[in-house]
Amino acid sequence: MTSSSLPTHARVVIVGGGMAGLSCAAALAKRGVSDVVLLEARTLAHAGASSYGETRMFREMYSDPVLCRLAQEANRLWREEESQAGEQLRETHGLLFYGESWDEETIEGSIPGARRVMDDQGIPYEALNAEQIADRFPLKPKADFTGLFEPTAGAVRSDKVVAHWIRSARNAGHQLIEHTSVQQLDADGGGVTLENGHHIAADQLVVACGIWSQLLLAPLGLAPKLEVWPMLWAHYTVDPALADRYPQWFCFQQERGDDGGLYYGFPVLSTTSDGRPRIKCGIDWAPKDLRVAEPNAMVSEPPARLVELLDTFLFNELEGVQERVETVISPYSMTSDVNFVLDRITPQLSLFCGGSGQSFKFAPLIGDSLARLACGEQPGVNLSCWSHKRPAVRA
8 A cells, every 4th residue: 555545544543453453443343433544564463473373262260360250251242243243253162271280370370270260250160180081082191180171161263253353344444454564653642653654643542563562662661561472383183083082271280491381282173284183282381581572583483492392292191193284483472470461551542462372362352442442431341450550561
């Protein structure tokens, strides 16, 4: 798009075409707001950002009761989203937390903590021992492992969701402009200047460009304190005879040497191009020496040692795993308390960042909250845990 064809003003300008930006655009469309411009430096939900891929988890199994309640609200909004889309955007097949139990919280919580919260809030689950886990699933738990199975959890089909948001926004007349980089934000949040020098004024500005938010906010002194973690995930083909038995799972193990111990996986939800069933699995930590403050300093290729650790875990701890067929590094923007930042930063500027690899399950809540802020309202639920003023993210 040439400068002459670019808009000069919009009611809402959104910077970033990933999960947060697109869900905000779709939520604004639902509210009847049509004068919206979304700017994406590359392509919508591109492979170099954290919204790429076909699946994400949804659950209510949290060690933090506040996050548990927010997940319940997000699931209510997911049901509305599916009704509007006219199609199923999630698959409910349950989620297994299993592994070691110890009195320390990880970035995904813990088995004892999740059990306490689910008991307190009346969320249904099954408690399983190692023998029961091995009988039910093609997993090889150690004898002292325990498990919790949440039957109402499952997978968000993130590829379908992104397509739904794009349709919703475009049907509302929004301009979703790709391959257009923002050079800087106005000091008051009243607009943006693009790399080609073109300026777009905005009544309200929403910054939702993930790890790159820091580069735009830092010159204004508004950047929260974040780290960028390169997170590894991959697809593996599996034995067709076991294809319908793989659960969605998260394995908790204590850190040992350079093995962070936290792994996750999905059931078979897709196949390779030649029809072989595959599962998506990943590592839920990043070594300290790979964590960076500068977004563009993150490694872009999967580190060999992390690939080795993931391979070793899957080939030894799951039955029927055959071949790794795709390997991906996704950038996670991490706060020190592993909570998001979603807040109004100035009267005209709202921000979402610090997704910490967990934000897609909250996507309808994130989009609705950003849309409300852009319309001069407050979020529909208490989001003080995501405040930009909390000590954990003050730069």
